[in-house]
Amino acid sequence: MKWKKIRTALLLVVSTTVLAACSFGSSSSSSSKSSKYTTTGSAASGTYEGVIKNGKYQTSKSRGVNVAQNDNTFNLKSFETGLTNVSKKVFSTKSYIFQEGQYLNTSTVENWLGRVSGSNKTGLNPKKGKTNGKRNPIYVQQIEEQDYMKQSGDNLKLHGITVGIGLNSVDYYRKTTDGPQYKQKISDADLRAYGEKAAQKVLTRLRQKKGLKNVPIVIALYKQASNDSLVGGVFFEYTSNSGNQLSSWKELNIENKVFPKASDSTTSNSNGQTDNSTFSNFKSQVQSFFPNLSGVTAQAQYKDGNLSGMHITVTTQFYSETEITSFTQYIAQAASKYLPSGIPIDIKIQSSSEMQAFVYRDSGQSKFSSHVFESY
Amino acid sequence: MKWKKIRTALLLVVSTTVLAACSFGSSSSSSSKSSKYTTTGSAASGTYEGVIKNGKYQTSKSRGVNVAQNDNTFNLKSFETGLTNVSKKVFSTKSYIFQEGQYLNTSTVENWLGRVSGSNKTGLNPKKGKTNGKRNPIYVQQIEEQDYMKQSGDNLKLHGITVGIGLNSVDYYRKTTDGPQYKQKISDADLRAYGEKAAQKVLTRLRQKKGLKNVPIVIALYKQASNDSLVGGVFFEYTSNSGNQLSSWKELNIENKVFPKASDSTTSNSNGQTDNSTFSNFKSQVQSFFPNLSGVTAQAQYKDGNLSGMHITVTTQFYSETEITSFTQYIAQAASKYLPSGIPIDIKIQSSSEMQAFVYRDSGQSKFSSHVFESY
Numbered sequence: 224m225k226w227k228k229i230r231t232a233l234l235l236v237v238s239t240t241v242l243a244a245c246s247f248g249s250s251s252s253s254s255s256k257s258s259k260y261t262t263t264g265s266a267a268s269g270t271y272e273g274v275i276k277n278g279k280y281q282t283s284k285s286r287g288v289n290v291a292q293n294d295n296t297f298n299l300k301s302f303e304t305g306l307t308n309v310s311k312k313v314f315s316t317k318s319y320i321f322q323e324g325q326y327l328n329t330s331t332v333e334n335w336l337g338r339v340s341g342s343n344k345t346g347l348n349p350k351k352g353k354t355n356g357k358r359n360p361i362y363v364q365q366i367e368e369q370d371y372m373k374q375s376g377d378n379l380k381l382h383g384i385t386v387g388i389g390l391n392s393v394d395y396y397r398k399t400t401d402g403p404q405y406k407q408k409i410s411d412a413d414l415r416a417y418g419e420k421a422a423q424k425v426l427t428r429l430r431q432k433k434g435l436k437n438v439p440i441v442i443a444l445y446k447q448a449s450n451d452s453l454v455g456g457v458f459f460e461y462t463s464n465s466g467n468q469l470s471s472w473k474e475l476n477i478e479n480k481v482f483p484k485a486s487d488s489t490t491s492n493s494n495g496q497t498d499n500s501t502f503s504n505f506k507s508q509v510q511s512f513f514p515n516l517s518g519v520t521a522q523a524q525y526k527d528g529n530l531s532g533m534h535i536t537v538t539t540q541f542y543s544e545t546e547i548t549s550f551t552q553y554i555a556q557a558a559s560k561y562l563p564s565g566i567p568i569d570i571k572i573q574s575s576s577e578m579q580a581f582v583y584r585d586s587g588q589s590k591f592s593s594h595v596f597e598s599y
Numbered sequence: 600m601k602w603k604k605i606r607t608a609l610l611l612v613v614s615t616t617v618l619a620a621c622s623f624g625s626s627s628s629s630s631s632k633s634s635k636y637t638t639t640g641s642a643a644s645g646t647y648e649g650v651i652k653n654g655k656y657q658t659s660k661s662r663g664v665n666v667a668q669n670d671n672t673f674n675l676k677s678f679e680t681g682l683t684n685v686s687k688k689v690f691s692t693k694s695y696i697f698q699e700g701q702y703l704n705t706s707t708v709e710n711w712l713g714r715v716s717g718s719n720k721t722g723l724n725p726k727k728g729k730t731n732g733k734r735n736p737i738y739v740q741q742i743e744e745q746d747y748m749k750q751s752g753d754n755l756k757l758h759g760i761t762v763g764i765g766l767n768s769v770d771y772y773r774k775t776t777d778g779p780q781y782k783q784k785i786s787d788a789d790l791r792a793y794g795e796k797a798a799q800k801v802l803t804r805l806r807q808k809k810g811l812k813n814v815p816i817v818i819a820l821y822k823q824a825s826n827d828s829l830v831g832g833v834f835f836e837y838t839s840n841s842g843n844q845l846s847s848w849k850e851l852n853i854e855n856k857v858f859p860k861a862s863d864s865t866t867s868n869s870n871g872q873t874d875n876s877t878f879s880n881f882k883s884q885v886q887s888f889f890p891n892l893s894g895v896t897a898q899a900q901y902k903d904g905n906l907s908g909m910h911i912t913v914t915t916q917f918y919s920e921t922e923i924t925s926f927t928q929y930i931a932q933a934a935s936k937y938l939p940s941g942i943p944i945d946i947k948i949q950s951s952s953e954m955q956a957f958v959y960r961d962s963g964q965s966k967f968s969s970h971v972f973e974s975y
Contacts, residue, residue, distance in 0.1 A: 549649030
């Protein structure tokens with residue numbers, strides 16, 4: 224509501240200053256007028272710099288397609304973050320620069336995401352109908368391309384691309400436009416098999432494009448979480464290809480969980496059980512400390528069976544700025560006392576309307592830092 | 600929307616773990632069972648530790664009163680943050696511990712905030728009616744008490760209190776319950792004169808309370824911003840008292856501004872003009888960089904005529920996580936290039952629904968840090 228006010232105010236403001244587009248970043252050729260490219264610069268170690276072209280951010284040629292493809296925004300966020308993480312395994316953040324996908328445009332991706340048919344020959348999903356008496360589901364739910372560049376004289380040159388393919392674990396559909404929603408589960412084996420076949424088609428098609436004949440092409444498969452999940456899906460395998468045929472797949476053992484769980488009995492491994500009760504301790508501490516009921520939830524990620532990071536959200540009702548400050552101090556202390564050490568953790572502290580404070584320990588840090596969002 | 604989902608899920612979760620309240624913090628007497636007090640510990644230098652009693656946060660005895668008193672939440676936030684800053688001038692964060700006000704309870708404060716009348720003898724506002732043909736406005740809009748403690752053996756002992764009095768620069772009122780809202784402006788001279796008289800009454804009343812006879816009592820006067828202001832009001836003077844009569848007032852030269860201004864002509868000092876055009880440069884850079892219109896606004900605070908800090912909010916529409924990452928990197932670079940150095944600045948980067956990333960430079964830091972709120 225507050226923000227609406229500011230936005231309204233903004234629309235009334237006539238900006239009287241118009242400046243020429245300015246470029247900065249790591250461009251090595253500031254003396255040359257012909258260079259149109261600069262980069263965003265890297266804000267943190269282990270992240271890619273992004274491409275700025277003529278002073279503007281170079282957006283994806285299929286910008287926005289995946290927003291429409293995901294009813295659960297957790298799938299959108301984790302797909303893109305996860306794809307960047309897969310890319311980092313092949314293209315070092317130190318030598319490569321990130322560019323939003325420039326080779327697959329909106330209509331191409333939309334066609335690929337459709338069912339194959341007479342009017343849509345490039346659809347990666349099966350034709351409408353049944354196979355062995357069972358409805359053919361939509362397998363391929365989202366596709367994203369990322370480009371990885373290197374400096375070449377005054378310009379940037381493509382040195383590799385990564386394509387993520389998001390595969391449904393549940394396909395939601397309606398028999399008629401206004402009818403009820405049905406769902407069809409897809410087994411891990413089925414979505415993997417279908418995804419690998421789709422990956423070969425994608426590789427073949429990419430190799431036919433000018434500029435992609437010889438660069439490394441990484442393809443990664445992602446299992447979409449269900450629409451009611453409180454955490455996104457995970458990438459489960461990828462392949463890095465120099466030729467026209469898919470190389471062997473490399474397994475990614477990543478698992479996402481939501482804490483707290485109502486019952487530990489559903490947790491698949493013993494690590495998850497310990498982590499869940501550790502988190503429950505933290506939650507109880509926070510809830511007993513503050514007079515208003517605090518919602519305390521977490522997304523946790525596991526790599527190769529080990530907890531690798533957590534995103535925690537604490538929601539409660541504050542009556543004053545001093546309460547927010549004290550609560551934040553308490554959370555920082557409780558976090559270092561009760562939460563697992565050695566992994567990145569961030570904790571959003573919010574009231575129902577907005578984030579009020581933020582406690583975090585980045586990768587490689589030993590202590591929690593905090594920030595209260597104050598206002599003058 | 601996403602958060603609603605999580606909260607709904609939370610309500611369904613039955614927490615199976617109940618732990619005894621645990622205490623931590625800087626209590627010096629962990630061997631003694633009789634100590635009921637601990638502290639939140641200080642999360643950042645220059646902030647107070649807060650009091651925890653029997654494992655629970657000790658809330659204010661008049662908790663929530665000021666929430667109801669402020670139509671403009673900027674006044675609520677800046678009043679409390681400002682009052683803490685006044686306290687820091689008298690009670691060092693190194694030797695004092697903060698406690699929410701325990702001497703003025705809800706009904707006392709509510710009575711004080713009312714008009715004086717036969718049924719409300721303690722009302723600090725003038726009686727209903729007119730003086731010299733002019734309506735008597737509500738001057739005193741909010742009151743807050745803060746307690747400052749020191750460790751004394753196993754216990755904490757009160758060593759001083761601070762009381763803030765918020766005075767209207769505009770009094771909003773209705774002639775009938777459902778009638779239109781009118782407003783009555785109150786000049787700086789009038790609100791100051793009225794506030795100083797109210798302060799003497801408050802001091803006299805506090806001295807009559809058990810436990811407050813001999814401690815230092817700081818009283819600070821705050822000018823409320825109007826309800827349509829995009830920044831809160833400011834404290835303009837305070838007095839630190841050891842006796843029953845008010846000591847001399849100490850001026851606080853604090854000014855809040857909102858950037859960008861539509862026209863520089865309304866800016867009162869030349870510093871503000873320079874800072875406004877500096878900010879406009881930053882805003883233009885950000886807006887030309889990103890394809891979607893970005894709302895870029897700032898609250899700026901001045902102390903003794905010098906810019907002392909900024910809270911900036913950037914709102915735009917993102918289509919992917921990689922866009923958020925790149926935009927954040929760009930903002931961090933643009934901030935260090937275009938924004939004034941040597942002062943604390945934080946920049947919230949949000950989409951319409953929620954905060955997506957955050958760039959900040961704390962007091963004493965030379966470089967901007969950033970954090971993207973990711974999701975698994």
